[in-house]
Amino acid sequence: MLETALYFIQQLLNGLTIGSTYALIAIGYTMVYGIIGMINFAHGEIYMIGTYISFIAISGLIPLLGIEYLPLILIITLAVSMFISSTYGWAIERIAYRPVRGGNRLIALISAIGMSIFLQNYVRIAQGSRDIAMPSLIQGGWSFGPPEGFQASLSYMQLFIFIATFITMGGLTLFIARSRMGRACRAVSEDMKMAGLLGINTNRIISLTFVIGAALAAVAGLLLGLYYGVTNPYIGFIAGLKAFTAAVLGGIGSIPGAMLGGLLLGVTESMTSAYFSSEYKDVVSFGLLILILLFRPTGLLGKPEVEKI
Amino acid sequence: MKDKFFPALIAGIVTFVLAFPLLGLSIVADGLTLGLEGADTKTLGYIALASLAVFFFQLWKSNIVAVAKSIPLPKKAYSSPAARSQSQRDKREKLFTLIVVALALVWPFFASRGNVDLATLVLIYVMLGLGLNIVVGLAGLLDLGYVAFYAVGAYSYALLYQYFGLSFWVCLPLAGLFAAIFGFILGFPVLRLRGDYLAIVTLGFGEIIRILLNNWTHLTGGPNGIGSIPKPSLFGLEFGRRAKEEGNVPFHEFFSIDYNSGYKVIFLYLLALLLVLFTIFVIRRLMRMPVGRAWEALREDEIACRSLGLNRTIIKLSAFTIGASFAGFAGAFFSARQGFISPESFTFIESAIILAIVVLGGMGSQLGIILAAVAMTVLPELAREFQEYRMLMFGLMMVLMMIWRPQGLLPMKRRHMELTNG
Numbered sequence: 001m002l003e004t005a006l007y008f009i010q011q012l013l014n015g016l017t018i019g020s021t022y023a024l025i026a027i028g029y030t031m032v033y034g035i036i037g038m039i040n041f042a043h044g045e046i047y048m049i050g051t052y053i054s055f056i057a058i059s060g061l062i063p064l065l066g067i068e069y070l071p072l073i074l075i076i077t078l079a080v081s082m083f084i085s086s087t088y089g090w091a092i093e094r095i096a097y098r099p100v101r102g103g104n105r106l107i108a109l110i111s112a113i114g115m116s117i118f119l120q121n122y123v124r125i126a127q128g129s130r131d132i133a134m135p136s137l138i139q140g141g142w143s144f145g146p147p148e149g150f151q152a153s154l155s156y157m158q159l160f161i162f163i164a165t166f167i168t169m170g171g172l173t174l175f176i177a178r179s180r181m182g183r184a185c186r187a188v189s190e191d192m193k194m195a196g197l198l199g200i201n202t203n204r205i206i207s208l209t210f211v212i213g214a215a216l217a218a219v220a221g222l223l224l225g226l227y228y229g230v231t232n233p234y235i236g237f238i239a240g241l242k243a244f245t246a247a248v249l250g251g252i253g254s255i256p257g258a259m260l261g262g263l264l265l266g267v268t269e270s271m272t273s274a275y276f277s278s279e280y281k282d283v284v285s286f287g288l289l290i291l292i293l294l295f296r297p298t299g300l301l302g303k304p305e306v307e308k309i
Numbered sequence: 310m311k312d313k314f315f316p317a318l319i320a321g322i323v324t325f326v327l328a329f330p331l332l333g334l335s336i337v338a339d340g341l342t343l344g345l346e347g348a349d350t351k352t353l354g355y356i357a358l359a360s361l362a363v364f365f366f367q368l369w370k371s372n373i374v375a376v377a378k379s380i381p382l383p384k385k386a387y388s389s390p391a392a393r394s395q396s397q398r399d400k401r402e403k404l405f406t407l408i409v410v411a412l413a414l415v416w417p418f419f420a421s422r423g424n425v426d427l428a429t430l431v432l433i434y435v436m437l438g439l440g441l442n443i444v445v446g447l448a449g450l451l452d453l454g455y456v457a458f459y460a461v462g463a464y465s466y467a468l469l470y471q472y473f474g475l476s477f478w479v480c481l482p483l484a485g486l487f488a489a490i491f492g493f494i495l496g497f498p499v500l501r502l503r504g505d506y507l508a509i510v511t512l513g514f515g516e517i518i519r520i521l522l523n524n525w526t527h528l529t530g531g532p533n534g535i536g537s538i539p540k541p542s543l544f545g546l547e548f549g550r551r552a553k554e555e556g557n558v559p560f561h562e563f564f565s566i567d568y569n570s571g572y573k574v575i576f577l578y579l580l581a582l583l584l585v586l587f588t589i590f591v592i593r594r595l596m597r598m599p600v601g602r603a604w605e606a607l608r609e610d611e612i613a614c615r616s617l618g619l620n621r622t623i624i625k626l627s628a629f630t631i632g633a634s635f636a637g638f639a640g641a642f643f644s645a646r647q648g649f650i651s652p653e654s655f656t657f658i659e660s661a662i663i664l665a666i667v668v669l670g671g672m673g674s675q676l677g678i679i680l681a682a683v684a685m686t687v688l689p690e691l692a693r694e695f696q697e698y699r700m701l702m703f704g705l706m707m708v709l710m711m712i713w714r715p716q717g718l719l720p721m722k723r724r725h726m727e728l729t730n731g
Contacts (some may be wrong), residue, residue, distance in 0.1 A: 052331060055540040059336045059343035087326045099712045106451045107715045109505050110668055112452075114707025117661060121701040126331040133338065205512050238658065241516070244509060286513035293506050294498050 003150045010152040011274040012267060015159045017227065019266020020226075021167040025174065025243035026222035026250070026258035028089075028213025031139040032188040034253035035209050036101060039114035042092055044240015045119035046085055046214045046233020052127060053081040055134050070137060074222075081222055082215040086120075089214025090207055098203075116237070124233040132224065132234045163225045168219050169259055172212070176255065181208060189253070238282065251302020260300060271277040313368055321364030328356045359576055417575045418432055425571075425578045427690060429646060432581035433639055434682040438666040439588050439675060442637030443662065446672035446721070447601065448628035449608030450500070453728060454515025457495075458488040458520060458633040461653035462640020467535040467570040467648040467650055468528070477541035481641050486672055487636025489630045496629035515660055534651025536642050540573060541580060577646055584642060588635055590674060595631070604628050605673070658700070671717025680719065 002182030025047050032040045057077040067076070081161050096115045100108050176182040187195040188205045196202045226232055226237075242265065250261025265285060272281045293297060333356055337344045347353070366373065417425045437459060444452045465484040469475040475483075495544070499510045521531050529535065585694045603624045607614045615621055644650045666685050670677030689699045 040508065043701050049331070055336060056330055056334050056345065059338075060345045062336070084326060084330055087323055091327055096708045098714075100715070103715070106449070106508075107711050109451060109508055110664070111708050111711035112709065113661060113664070114687055114704045116657075116704070117486050118704030118708065121698075121704060123331060125697060125701065127335060132336055134343070190614050241509075241513065245513075248506075248509075280520070283517050283520050286517050289513050290524055291501070293502055293510055296508065297502065 002145070004144045006150050006152040007274070009144075010150075011270045012151070013154055013158060015267035015270030016212070016263060017266070018069070019225075019263040019267065020161060021220040021227075021262075022239075022243050022246045022266050023184060023259045023262025024165060024168065024223075024245040025215045025239060026262045027216050027255055028171075029244050029247040030215050030250070030252055030255060030258040031185075031189075031209045033247070035185070035192070035206060036097075038097065038101075038105065038108045039112065039244065040092075040097075040213070041109060041212075041240070042096070042115040043118055043213060044236035044238075044243065045116050045123075046088055046092075046236075047217040047221050047224075047239050047243075048233060048236030049088055049119065049123060050081050050085045050214075050218035051235070052123060052132075052221075053084045053174055053218070053224035054078075054222040054225050055132055057081060057230060058134065058137070071279045073137070076223055078219065081218040083220070085214045085218035086211040089210040089217075092119075093207055093210040098206075116240075120233055120236060125266045127233065129233055131230050133230050133252050136229055137226060157227055161227060164219060168216060172216070172255070181205075185209065188239075242285055247287055248289060248297075248299055249292055251299030253303070257299055257301035312506075313370075317364050317367035320367040321360045324363040325356065325360040328359060329722070332356055351485040370632055374706050376702050382489060392509070392685030400598040404590060410586065412581070419577050422571050425574050429578045429581045430576070431683050431686045432585050433576070433643055434663070434666060435585050435647075435679050436581075437636060438640075438662045438670065438678040438682045439585075439592055439665050440632045440639065441666050442632075442670075442673065442678055443595075443628050443635070444632035444673070445667050446607065446674070446678075447596070448604040448625060450628065451505070452511045452629070452632070453508045453657070453664070454511035454634055455632070455663055456511070456517075456655045456657070456660040457511075457518040458492055458636035459640040459643070459659070460652070461488045461491050461633075463644040463650045464522065464529060464535075464640075465637065465645050467538050470538055471535060477539070477641070477645050479637060484641035485634040485637040489634035490642065492633025493626065493629045500625040500629065502726045512657065515642030515655075515657060519652050519655055522655070527556070530651075532651060532653070534649055534653070535644075536648070536649045538648050540648070541645050542651070543576060552720065581642060581646075585640060588638075593674065595616040600624065600627055661707075666705060668707060668710055669718060671720040673721035674717060674719050676718050677721075681717075687729055 013153075025043065025145075028043045028046070029040060032038065032043070034179060054077050057080045058073060061073050061076060067073055092115055094108070097109045100111050136157065138155075138157045138160055141153050141158070143151040143153040144153040176185060184195070184200045184205050185208065187198070188202050189201060192202055195205075202292035243262070245267045247258045249265055250257030250259065265288070268284055268288065269281045272284045330338040333348045333353055335346050335348065337346045417428070420428075437455070438576070441452065442453050444450050444455070465482040465487045466477065469483065470477075495511070495514050499507060499514075502510060523532055538631070603614070603619055605626075607619065607621060607624050611621060614624075643654075647654075652698050662685065666681045667678060670679070671679030689696060695702075
């Protein structure tokens with residue numbers, strides 16, 4: 001009995017770990033969708049680039065600058081990775097999306113798919129297509145349960161993921177709710193034309209959403225990169241698809257929805273692998289995506305979209 | 310000048326920030342200790358050069374654009390406007406088509422074996438492009454999981470042969486039918502969704518099919534795939550040196566000529582050509598039928614269509630199902646040609662390539678799609694040393710096409726009549 005409960009708790013913890021990083025990536029989808037109504041298909045690739053930049057920064061910091069103090073390494077890596085990934089997010093919007101904005105939605109989506117293929121192959125050519133491994137920096141953890149028999153464990157890495165995600169999301173929520181720029185963001189997503197008439201530089205706000213989304217994806221890149229300890233140029237596609245599912249699950253356009261959706265998806269996935277089959281966990285998530293879009297396209301927390309004629 | 314300097318400087322710096330960390334640095338792992346390695350001077354030079362180029366381009370953008378505009382473009386040769394009526398145009402088109410088909414029929418007998426084989430591959434992509442064109446180009450439904458139907462077709466033939474010993478000619482219509490059924494089953498619920506949601510759902514569906522094929526090991530062989538799928542026969546004549554089945558006669562013995570493995574390649578090519586011609590013929594007919602016109606009308610304005618009493622579910626569903634069935638035919642032919650299939654052949658990238666063919670050729674335009682399929686397949690073969698950069702160029706091309714020419718290289722032309730003077 002205790003063993004079953006502990007096993008369940010273990011799966012819940014694992015699911016929440018993965019889910020919180022999905023949530024971070026999903027926010028990028030949901031913010032962009034909330035403002036310009038397009039699916040930023042290349043967002044998963046930003047996450048992939050985030051893992052690469054983090055790995056490069058970590059392997060540069062330790063031997064070159066001789067920094068051994070772990071929190072400092074993590075903070076510098078996070079800053080570098082967020083900065084460079086945000087630059088990617090900004091540049092992608094300028095190059096591939098702004099020229100096609102305002103046209104047919106499918107044109108923007110095809111442009112985004114092209115960008116995604118481009119980035120994936122750019123990284124493949126620049127860094128090679130093999131896996132790059134990173135030894136785990138944060139080791140150890142706590143275990144619960146009887147010493148003989150199954151023990152549930154919470155590693156420090158998982159704890160770090162929870163805390164980092166919590167801080168990032170708290171910061172974002174505060175930024176959106178309290179700051180001047182955040183207010184402008186909300187105004188633009190409510191009514192872009194009107195916000196423009198009232199003197200908000202809508203182009204700048206759209207760039208800002210891409211930058212914020214990319215920065216959060218970079219945080220997820222560092223966290224998941226350290227958690228799995230490995231990266232390759234192809235991880236962005238599936239991660240992006242999962243995060244999009246999370247965004248839709250929570251209600252696309254809604255930031256709290258993306259957070260909730262990410263956690264739910266993570267838990268669903270880990271429960272599927274634990275109690276059913278790990279090969280089919282992707283099938284379950286995509287199946288979930290299809291079901292939500294069919295029966296509740298507005299997601300859990302989304303507002304229904306009114307089509308104006 | 311000054312107001313341009315800072316944006317240009319920022320653009321240059323951004324280029325450097327984008328390029329340097331990924332191109333200029335690489336991780337060297339030595340056991341558990343990690344290190345970084347800078348790229349060679351040549352690569353670093355290129356990065357600096359690219360940053361400078363972006364900087365100067367942004368700085369002098371207006372001048373460059375002005376110079377580019379002042380270069381006189383050759384005037385478009387106008388075809389004498391009044392002289393060509395629809396019937397004359399039709400006649401020319403017919404003649405042109407006949408010549409092309411005749412050339413395509415005769416060509417393999419003079420070409421090398423490798424080229425004929427490549428042409429067969431091109432024809433498979435033409436068929437896939439034309440099929441997807443119904444869904445994306447005509448009906449305006451972005452389908453990112455088209456490869457799933459291709460996989461269904463390919464596996465239909467492979468499995469039906471493996472378990473029931475059915476021949477290619479029996480399986481070809483069945484493969485189309487199965488793919489159509491899958492299209493129908495998927496289409497029925499999802500076609501209510503709006504454009505971009507539909508795209509993501511079809512993408513998810515494509516992935517689900519691939520994962521199923523990969524993991525349902527006792528039926529599909531999983532990642533190992535299915536091998537030794539027989540080639541099609543010509544009315545029971547086989548193209549091997551010896552007949553595999555009892556009672557069959559090899560092709561060369563029947564006509565009492567010497568055995569030549571080239572016959573098989575040419576036969577496959579001609580078969581593919583036949584399938585493509587059939588596809589073109591059917592789609593051209595469909596485009597002139599009420600359902601074809603309804604597809605295009607629905608693409609242009611869904612609300613207007615519904616208010617005119619068109620049933621959008623049935624129209625979208627028909628486009629989806631018919632498009633899927635062509636992918637099924639192409640899949641069955643593909644597995645017959647390869648002799649071996651595995652889930653590896655049916656990844657998302659394949660869907661993206663087919664989509665790129667439709668986009669490059671011009672959505673809705675059949676001739677454009679044929680040319681695009683030729684270009685997409687033949688160019689990478691010609692430039693083998695650039696093989697590595699193929700997908701990179703692909704992605705770049707999709708973006709650039711959407712920015713500069715979203716209607717494609719050869720946009721679809723409507724049939725129209727012109728009034729002539731006098």
